[in-house]
Every structure is written in structure tokens, then in C-alpha cells.
Amino acid sequence: MSSVIEAAPLTNSLTAGKLPRRSSLWVLLASWAVSAAVFAMLYLSGTVDGFNLVGTVVFGTVLYCVALYVLSRLVEGSRKAMDRLVTALVTAAFIIALLPLVSIIYTTVVNGLPAFLTPTFFTESQRNVVGGGGGVLHAVIGTLLVTGVATLISVPIGLLTAIYLVEYGRGRLARAITFFVDVMTGIPSIVAGLFAFALFALLFNDPGIRFGFGGSIALTVLMIPVVVRSSEEMLKLVPNELREAAFALGVPKWLTILKVVLPTSIAGIVTGVMLSIARVIGETAPLLIIAGFTSSMNYDLFSERMMTLPVFVYTQYANQGADAQSYVDRAWAGALTLIVIVMLLNGLARLIAYWFSPKLGR
Amino acid sequence: MTTVAATTIKARQRPGDRIFSSATVIAGSLILAVLAAVAIFLLVESLPAFVADPSAFDGDITNFWSYVGPLVFGTVYSAILALIMAVPVAIGIALFISHFAPRKLAQGLGYLIDLLAAVPSVVFGLWGITVLAPLLQPFYTTLVDWFGWFLPFAGPVSGTGRTILTVSVVLAVMILPIITAICREIFLQTPLLHEEAALALGATRWEMIRMAVLPFGLPGIISASMLGLGRALGETMAVAMVLSPSPNVFFQLLTSQNSNTIAANIALNFPEAHGVGVNILLATGLMLFVVTLLVNMLARIVINSRKAFSGAN
Numbered sequence: 284m285s286s287v288i289e290a291a292p293l294t295n296s297l298t299a300g301k302l303p304r305r306s307s308l309w310v311l312l313a314s315w316a317v318s319a320a321v322f323a324m325l326y327l328s329g330t331v332d333g334f335n336l337v338g339t340v341v342f343g344t345v346l347y348c349v350a351l352y353v354l355s356r357l358v359e360g361s362r363k364a365m366d367r368l369v370t371a372l373v374t375a376a377f378i379i380a381l382l383p384l385v386s387i388i389y390t391t392v393v394n395g396l397p398a399f400l401t402p403t404f405f406t407e408s409q410r411n412v413v414g415g416g417g418g419v420l421h422a423v424i425g426t427l428l429v430t431g432v433a434t435l436i437s438v439p440i441g442l443l444t445a446i447y448l449v450e451y452g453r454g455r456l457a458r459a460i461t462f463f464v465d466v467m468t469g470i471p472s473i474v475a476g477l478f479a480f481a482l483f484a485l486l487f488n489d490p491g492i493r494f495g496f497g498g499s500i501a502l503t504v505l506m507i508p509v510v511v512r513s514s515e516e517m518l519k520l521v522p523n524e525l526r527e528a529a530f531a532l533g534v535p536k537w538l539t540i541l542k543v544v545l546p547t548s549i550a551g552i553v554t555g556v557m558l559s560i561a562r563v564i565g566e567t568a569p570l571l572i573i574a575g576f577t578s579s580m581n582y583d584l585f586s587e588r589m590m591t592l593p594v595f596v597y598t599q600y601a602n603q604g605a606d607a608q609s610y611v612d613r614a615w616a617g618a619l620t621l622i623v624i625v626m627l628l629n630g631l632a633r634l635i636a637y638w639f640s641p642k643l644g645r
Numbered sequence: 646m647t648t649v650a651a652t653t654i655k656a657r658q659r660p661g662d663r664i665f666s667s668a669t670v671i672a673g674s675l676i677l678a679v680l681a682a683v684a685i686f687l688l689v690e691s692l693p694a695f696v697a698d699p700s701a702f703d704g705d706i707t708n709f710w711s712y713v714g715p716l717v718f719g720t721v722y723s724a725i726l727a728l729i730m731a732v733p734v735a736i737g738i739a740l741f742i743s744h745f746a747p748r749k750l751a752q753g754l755g756y757l758i759d760l761l762a763a764v765p766s767v768v769f770g771l772w773g774i775t776v777l778a779p780l781l782q783p784f785y786t787t788l789v790d791w792f793g794w795f796l797p798f799a800g801p802v803s804g805t806g807r808t809i810l811t812v813s814v815v816l817a818v819m820i821l822p823i824i825t826a827i828c829r830e831i832f833l834q835t836p837l838l839h840e841e842a843a844l845a846l847g848a849t850r851w852e853m854i855r856m857a858v859l860p861f862g863l864p865g866i867i868s869a870s871m872l873g874l875g876r877a878l879g880e881t882m883a884v885a886m887v888l889s890p891s892p893n894v895f896f897q898l899l900t901s902q903n904s905n906t907i908a909a910n911i912a913l914n915f916p917e918a919h920g921v922g923v924n925i926l927l928a929t930g931l932m933l934f935v936v937t938l939l940v941n942m943l944a945r946i947v948i949n950s951r952k953a954f955s956g957a958n
Binding site for chain 1: 690754758
């Protein structure tokens with residue numbers, strides 16, 4: 284012990300000693316052990332009831348940062364110690380962010396799987412179901428219809444806007460559109476729902492209006508900016524030489540865009556569209572406002588309330604009836620369905636981008 | 646004067662060109678029109694709320710402003726708490742991905758964080774109420790026991806853990822991906838020569854980051870935080886499901902009485918609202934829209950001014 288302290292006067296960090304390899308790992312394990320021992324003693328002495336695992340890990344990690352800093356400062360000098368401390372903190376930050384992701388996926392799978400695997404889950408609606416049983420067919424159909432129509436509206440508008448910004452847009456209008464598209468990505472989803480409600484309540488003079496198409500409009504407001512941004516990025520990647528070659532051959536501008544620019548960037552655009560679908564398919568608040576909820580099938584976007592998957596999850600949890608557990612189970616199963624859809628869309632989008640993107644010579 | 650203008654060659658305008666280019670202009674202008682329509686329709690529909698009869702409100706609240714006040718407080722309070730928790734972690738993650746993680750892994754790790762943004766908010770709500778709240782509750786009890794003299798931690802502690810602090814933790818997790826993504830982009834734009842110069846002068850990795858990366862990225866960090874703030878202000882379902890609300894201003898973080906947020910209040914009350922009640926909720930939505938619009942515009946102005954002299958594009 285004393286030899287380490289005697290080594291400390293070496294202040295020149297270039298010639299200072301170094302901690303042995305993997306010493307940070309051993310310090311980490313030791314800190315967790317000490318922290319576990321402290322919490323175990325608290326538990327055994329009866330001060331608290333139950334062993335606090337979260338507290339153990341949290342205080343163990345804090346102890347690790349302090350211990351490593353002190354140790355490194357004694358052996359390696361203050362600059363190196365600071366570097367080690369920051370490395371530890373930054374890595375901890377990354378792991379802290381992963382914990383909720385892992386925890387969410389784990390709990391959703393564990394809690395959702397029993398009801399998810401029920402044979403009736405994807406073949407029946409909730410009509411006349413009290414307690415257990417029934418399924419989410421009505422919500423799946425509703426989600427597909429509402430999101431599908433939203434996609435049909437927002438993809439042409441978003442794509443044309445992106446083409447305008449990249450190929451035509453100069454001056455004040457283009458700058459204004461770029462700026463407000465960015466601002467629109469930050470509109471809260473519930474405001475989009477309220478907008479759709481206010482719009483149709485005024486148009487049809489019906490203060491209690493609820494229908495699926497309104498949900499599509501609300502989702503369109505949320506989806507357009509995402510489509511514009513991603514398509515714009517992709518169109519910008521198309522090399523100018525391709526356009527100039529087409530112009531030199533006498534191809535009109537609009538045909539150049541349709542036959543040269545779009546085919547070159549189509550993979551990236553499809554990826555962007557899929558990611559934007561993944562973003563809006565999980566939106567709950569706007570659909571709760573304007574599409575409402577029901578337990579029956581509804582194939583008509585233009586009349587009556589329409590159930591969607593996220594709203595299904597919310598209502599099953601919020602309005603638990605008799606036999607509450609089966610409502611909670613269905614909520615988790617609906618959440619699992621949503622997560623599977625979103626993850627599939629994300630994965631597929633990345634794969635399309637990976638497979639079909641033009642290989643730039645780099 | 647001179648005939649320079651007459652000699653410039655103009656491409657022949659074909660009908661296809663005219664139709665196509667005007668279609669793109671119309672689509673672009675439509676977006677501006679939609680944004681304007683959002684503001685106008687919300688304003689028109691919420692006008693009755695500002696002159697609503699005192700009997701339209703519950704309890705002893707007599708006008709719209711005293712109704713929306715606690716909601717605005719709850720919204721801002723929870724969003725700022727979330728921001729305080731999320732920003733340091735997000736900067737850490739962004740640094741980890743851009744400067745600490747092995748090069749080959751970096752992009753994959755970035756996708757992993759982006760997956761967090763793909764989780765639907767209603768799932769965050771379910772997770773918050775079933776996993777996070779019970780997990781944090783013992784910790785809250787300890788906080789109240791030890792630090793109860795400090796107003797935000799004053800008791801009595803909530804038995805369920807469904808407090809505004811839990812909500813802020815959920816919000817912090819939800820806004821992590823956007824802050825991380827923007828910080829990462831900005832950090833990667835740091836001129837490589839600055840970094841190499843710092844390292845060549847003998848700086849450790851942290852000193853290099855402090856002297857080269859962070860000063861360069863500061864405006865980006867600020868605007869990323871503001872975008873995150875915008876998201877946290879408008880987040881609905883997670884708050885609606887996790888929080889146990891009361892209609893008043895509460896500074897305490899750990900009790901079972903918490904100020905509600907605007908968005909969650911709308912989601913909870915809209916399905917049963919009728920008459921002028923609908924207009925009141927729409928008016929609170931208008932407030933939310935205006936606040937988030939201002940926050941987002943400010944953030945974008947900062948980002949855009951940075952773009953001009955960053956030299957990265």
C-alpha cells in the first residue's frame with residue numbers, strides 16, 4: 284500500500300506509471316461486490332425489506348467511477364485519471380440508454396406472448412366480448428386502412444415537395460418550405476389529431492365527429508415532413524453528372540427526373556417511406572381523438588368510429604372490465620403486435636437500403 | 646441599354662415540364678397551407694373557450710386561464726426535468742458512438758439507439774406503469790426519508806410510484822434518440838484536423854474532446870436539446886398512462902398529487918368531453934401548438950445558422 288503512495292510524487296504524466304491491463308474491469312467487479320455487500324447487510328439487519336438490486340448496480344457503478352478515478356490519479360496522474368473517468372461515464376451513458384430498450388422488449392414479449400398465441404387473437408374482434416377471449420382483427424384492419432390511406436396521401440405530396448426542393452426550388456419559397464418542414468417534424472401528435480377534429484367538426488358541422496379518414500388526415504400531417512426530409516436527402520445523393528448527361532441527350536427536365544433521378548434513388552426513398560410508416564403506425568393520441576374506439580369491425584373509413592392497434596392497447600389497459608387480467612393481457616399482446624410490426628418495418632427498410640442502394644465508388 | 650438579356654438561351658418549355666414543375670410547387674405550397682390550416686382551425690374552434698361560462702369548468706375554476714395554468718406548469722416542469730436527465734446521457738451516448746466505440750460497431754450501435762425511437766409511445770406508457778414505477782418506488786421512499794426537507798422531495802411519498810418524476814424518466818428515455826442523433830451528427834462534423842492537432846500536442850482523448858469537439862458542437866447540442874424539449878412537451882400517451890394527476894400546481898416530485906400536462910389532459914378527457922368542454926380542450930391544444938412551434942422554430946434557426954459556417958457541407 285505504502286509503495287503506491289510513494290510512487291505518487293511522479294507528477295510528469297508522460298513518465299508516470301500505468302495501471303495494469305484490465306484493471307478497470309477488476310475495479311468494476313470489486314465495486315459491485317462492495318455495493319452488494321452493503322445492501323445485503325442493510326437487508327439482513329432488517330433496516331429495509333428486500334434486497335435492492337437496482338440500488339446495488341447503481342451505487343456499485345458510482346463507486347466504480349470514484350475508485351477508478353482515485354486509483355488512476357494516484358498511479359497515472361490527474362489528466363489520465365480524468366480521461367478514464369470520462370470513458371467510464373460515456374460507456375455508462377450508452378448502457379443506461381440500452382437498459383430501457385431491453386427491458387421494454389423483454390416485458391412486452393413475456394407479458395404479451397400468452398394472449399398473442401391465442402388462436403382467436405387475429406381472427407376475431409372484441410364485439411360482445413366480456414372478460415377473456417376475442418381478438419384484435421378489428422384493430423388490425425383499422426390500423427391498415429388508416430395508415431394505408433395516410434401513406435397514399437402523404438407519399439405523393441412529400442415526394443413532389445422533395446423534388447421541388449432539390450430540382451426546382453430556389454429563393455424564398457424553397458427556404459420557407461425547408462424551414463417549416465423541419466418545424467413540422469416537431470408538431471406534437473395530439474395537435475395533429477386536434478387539427479383533424481377541428482377541421483372535420485367545422486366541415487360537417489358535427490361537434491362529436493369520429494371517423495377513420497380523419498385519423499388518416501392527422502397521420503398525414505405527421506408523416507409528410509418525415510417523407511420530405513428523407514426523400515430530399517436521397518435525391519441530393521444522385522450525382523449531378525447523371526442529370527447533365529440526360530440534358531445533353533436532349534431529355535426534358537421532367538423526364539430526366541422521372542426516368543433518371545427517381546430510379547437511381549428509389550431504394551432510399553422506399554426506405555424513408557417505410558421508416559415514416561413505422562413512425563406513424565404507433566401513434567395513439569391523434570387516433571384516440573378523431574378515430575375514436577369501438578369493439579366492432581368497421582371497414583368504412585368515412586363513417587363511424589374505427590379501432591386501431593395503439594388505441595386498442597390504450598383502451599384495453601385504461602378501461603379494464605370484469606376479469607381485469609385478460610384485459611391487461613390483451614393490451615400487452617397488442618403492444619407486442621405493434622412492436623413486431625414496427626421492428627419488421629425498420630429492419631426491412633434498412634435491408635432495402637443495404638441491398639438496393641447504388642454502390643458509390645468509395 | 647445592352648442586349649445581354651435577349652441573348653441568354655432559354656430551354657424550350659414543354660407541356661410536361663410545365664405540368665410537372667407546377668405539381669411540385671403546389672405540393673410544396675400545400676405543406677405551408679397545412680401548417681397555416683392547423684393554426685387557423687385550432688384557433689377558430691377554440692375561440693368559445695376563452696369566453697366560456699364559469700360553470701363550464703370543474704370545481705372552483707372560473708376561467709380558461711386559471712384552468713390552463715397548472716397544465717402549462719405540469720407540461721413545462723415534466724419536460725424540463727426530462728431534459729435535465731436526457732441531455733447529459735445523450736451527449737455521452739453521442740460521444741461514445743462518435744469517438745469511443747470501435748469504428749466498425751459505431752453505426753450498428755447508432756441503429757440500436759434509433760430503435761428506441763421506434764417503440765410506440767403507448768408501449769412506453771405500459772412499460773412505465775408496470776415496470777418502471779414499481780421499480781423506482783422504493784428509491785422514492787428513501788429519497789423522501791433522507792431529503793424530505795428539500796421541497797421537491799417532500800412527502801408523503803406516492804405508494805404506486807406514478808409521480809411526475811417517473812413520467813420525466815419515461816420522457817427522458819423517449820427524447821434520448823432525437824438528441825443523440827443530432828449530437829452525433831454534429832460531433833462527427835468536427836474538423837478532423839482540429840482533433841488530430843489536439844492529439845498531436847499530447848492531449849488525452851477527453852482533453853481532445855473538450856478542446857476540439859465540444860466547442861465546435863455547442864450550438865448543435867443546444868438546438869438538439871430544444872428539439873428534445875419540443876418532443877417532451879408534446880408527448881401524450883406515456884404521460885396519460887403513467888401520471889396520477891390532480892388539478893393544481895405541485896412542485897413536489899414524489900407525491901401522488903401531480904400537475905397534469907396539456908397533452909395528457911386532452912387525451913384523458915377528450916373521449917367524454919361535450920359542448921364547450923371540447924372547445925376548452927382544443928384551446929389548451931392551441932397553447933401546446935404555439936409553445937412547441939416556438940421552441941422548434943428557435944432550435945431550427947440555431948441549427949441552420951450553424952450550417953452556414955460549419956464548412957461541413
